[in-house]
Amino acid sequence: MSNDLKGKAESGLSPAVWRPIANILATCITLVAVGWALGVPRMLGISYYPQQILAVILGLSMAVAFVSMPLRRSALRDRLPWYDAVAAIACLGAVGYIVLYYPQMVNLIFMGPMNIWLPGVIMTLLLLEALRRATGWALVIIISVFLLYALFGNLVPGRMQGRAQSFEVLAGYMALDSNGILGIPMAVAGTVVVAFILFGQLLNVSGGSNFFTDAALLVMGRFRGGAMKIAVLASALFGSVSGSAVANVVGTGVVTIPLIKRDGYPSHKAGAIEAVASTGGQLMPPVMGAAAFLMAEFLGVPYTNIVLAALAPSLLYYVALFIQADLEAAKLGISSVPKSRIPPRSEVLTGLHFLFAFVVLMYALFSLNWQPERAAMAAAASVIVTSLVLGYRKARPGLDTIIGAVPKTGFSVVEILLISGASGIVIGVLNVTGLSFNLTYALVQIGAGSMIALLALSALVCIVLGMGLPTLGVYVLLAALVAPALIQTGIEPIAAHLYVLYFGMMSMITPPIAMAAFAAASIARAAPMATGFAAMRFGWSAYVIPVLFVFSPSLLMIGAPLQIGLALFTAVIGVWLVSAALAGFMAERMTPFVRVLFGSFGMLALLPAGMFDGAWISDLVGVAGGLALIVTSFLRAARKSEEA
Structure with a gap:
């Protein structure tokens, strides 16, 4: 040189x-x-x-x-x-x-x-x-x-x-x-998001993230496909405070993806499971991602309303992923995690104090009705106190380690703050030019002809706009451009915003630009597109459930308790049946015809009873037919086992 x-x-x-x-x-x-x-x-x-x-x-x-x-x-x-x-x-x-x-x-x-x-x-x-x-x-x-x-x-x-x-x-x-x-x-980013990222950083530096991974190993490691279940549980917990699906994949995937591959899952499926689990973390209460706090501001409702509405769809999302990956493990003959890799129960139990922080968070949010940022700061304070006093697995963080979380938080939120500021430009242009009204009017005209057409077009717009964009940027664009049109056609406001959030998030696992899936593929050393399409299959419920709660808000905890309970029960059965159909396995491998039957009865059971007149009949047929298929599958497997 x-x-x-x-x-x-x-x-x-x-x-x-x-x-x-x-x-x-x-x-x-x-x-x-x-x-x-x-x-x-x-x-x-x-x-x-x-x-x-x-x-x-x-x-x-x-x-x-x-x-x-x-x-x-x-x-x-x-x-x-x-x-x-x-x-x-x-x-x-x-x-x-x-x-x-x-x-x-x-x-x-x-x-x-x-x-x-x-x-x-x-x-x-x-x-x-x-x-x-x-x-x-x-x-x-x-x-x-x-x-x-x-x-x-x-x-x-x-x-x-x-x-x-x-x-x-x-x-x-x-x-x-x-x-x-x-x-x-x-x-929202300058108060709520920073407070929750600080909470997450304090959990990380004090050993909380290790505790959740170890706890997942302890709870799920003894079951078949245990590494997969560990990944799902750990990613759901970490993803709700990470603020980014890609960051969640990178943060937990470096540990979980090798574990899943070691169990026997193909590389692309290992990456897909982690990508779907990480993406769903931002849809899972009680914390959810930064977009949820912004949703509360846009709708002018308490954050706790968003949490309650998002609870059932997010649980169905993880139930579908859990069941499908579990049945994949059964089909591939994958056993539990070796005992040598499972941490001792006595050591893991020393980290139970980390759960106290979430108790503080929930109490402050729901009982004291504090603002989310104040509740997050109370939870952060509890993490500091309990970790300094009790530590985890005979290790306590030093005061310098705790203080080091402050600049780490600053670096972590820079991207979110920049996205938030830039998102304000979009909102400003919509307001000052009248584009918001024009676009809403155009979409409403489409919806006047067909609600299904409006929902399909909106879902497509959400996925296309979301490709390559961070979570918060995706939601702001969609909340400003698409959600108003859905609301104008009579859809519940909270259902409209959750609809666009779900389909915006699905851009993270939907090819051709599936950022979370591609990040997981790089860790798994798998083909990116194969990982993306596998992620779509594992995350299928997120493409279906939003349509259901738009037509029947009972899945958002809106309605009579009996109606809500019935909708949740039939939805879980439906998710189980469709997941089994996609995996091609229940108690035994399925023929193509049986897979079609499982999928058909599952979709019938998924339809909420209040979706249209007589929908309860489709629920009854779906649940009865599906349960009959499940019983038949286990009986056939038992008979084959006896004959062998």
Whole structure:
């Protein structure tokens, strides 16, 4: 290497300088967000606009992105080049100016003076570049299309024509208005999400994640296909607080996928099981993913309502995965995990105190009616106390380890905060141009002709828009573009939002761009597309259940107790039958004809009794026929065993 090239390669700040700066910025993100969630500014008598605090959090997140993430995502960061240092300073400068002068600036947005649009342009452009570094081009391109529509929407022909905005007004509106970058998504991410990610980080550093994996081994390891069941249970627990399906796959999959393969599952099926289990973690109460908190804000209902509504569908999702993977284990002749790999019960029981944190969380949410962020902070405090006092498996975390969770949380939430800020751009464009009304009207016209057509089109839009996008970005897009049309046609609002969330999440396991499945495939060293299609089969219930709860909200705990109980009972039977049909095994291998019978009776049993007049008859036929098939299968297997 020539001296000139060597000098260029070594230019910039060394890691000894930029890493402490990044740690300080990440720590500030967590401390500011937690302080705001706990109401510290109000306690100190400081008056402020919420957007000022959000701007501080976003500015810090953008600065962390430029300091810690290189220009090319595939590159490794060694030295901090001058242009990234300038970009980080520009982020803090532009956002700092907005924070200081926000009260004077907010009333002048539509006048478009230079002191408003210039920091707005800087903030928007730097946000998009930081987002590109964090998540890639997909979301940046989509948001850029929305911005172009806001500038030139008047040129779009037909029903989709919008109100064009000048770039001065648009820049100020995006940067300052509560419907723009500093809107609801940022407010939720800056309080609730940061609090729950801190809770998850504290569980991780204190040994809680090891406890849940060990507990899964202890509980499920002695059954056939035990490694698979461990993966499902561990991923469901970890996924509800991880905030990302891909992060969940990577976090738990490095342990569980090799275990599943060692048991005898083919590589692509091992990856598929982990991908489906990880994706469902964000649909599983009590924590769920970041999108659930945002859903509560959009619907204007307590978070506990979302938890109760999501409970039955998420349980059916995991029941389907569990049964199907279990029957695959039976078909492949996979036995239990060797006893040598199962941790001693006495050691695992020393971690039961980690469950106390979830008791605190549930009590604060449901009994005290606390805001989710306050409940998460109470649970986090309980983790700190119990882990320092009791530890896990004769090991206690040091105080420095606990403190280290603060900057780790800051780094972990940067991507979510950037996505949330960028999502505000989409909401802002929908509001300022009238696109939201135009799109809703177009979809409602389709729905007026056929509800099935509207649901099918909406599901397709959800999956296509979700491909390649992170979870939170998927939900914000769908909640703004698709959910209003479903609500306008008479669908329950909570059912509409859960519908788009489910199909948006299914983009994570639906080829051709199935991010969670492909991440699992890389760990399993399996073919990505084969893993994706296997994941679709294991996650089949998530493509069916949303349609059912749209037509019959009893699956969302809405209705009379007897009706809800009956719907859940028949749905579990239906899930069992269809899962068996897909696995091709019950007590013995099935012929193609028997698989069709199992699947047909299963679908009949899945239909909720209140879905249409006389639906109870289909339930009765499905349950009776399915149970008869199950009994016949076991009797035939027993007879063959005796003859052998």
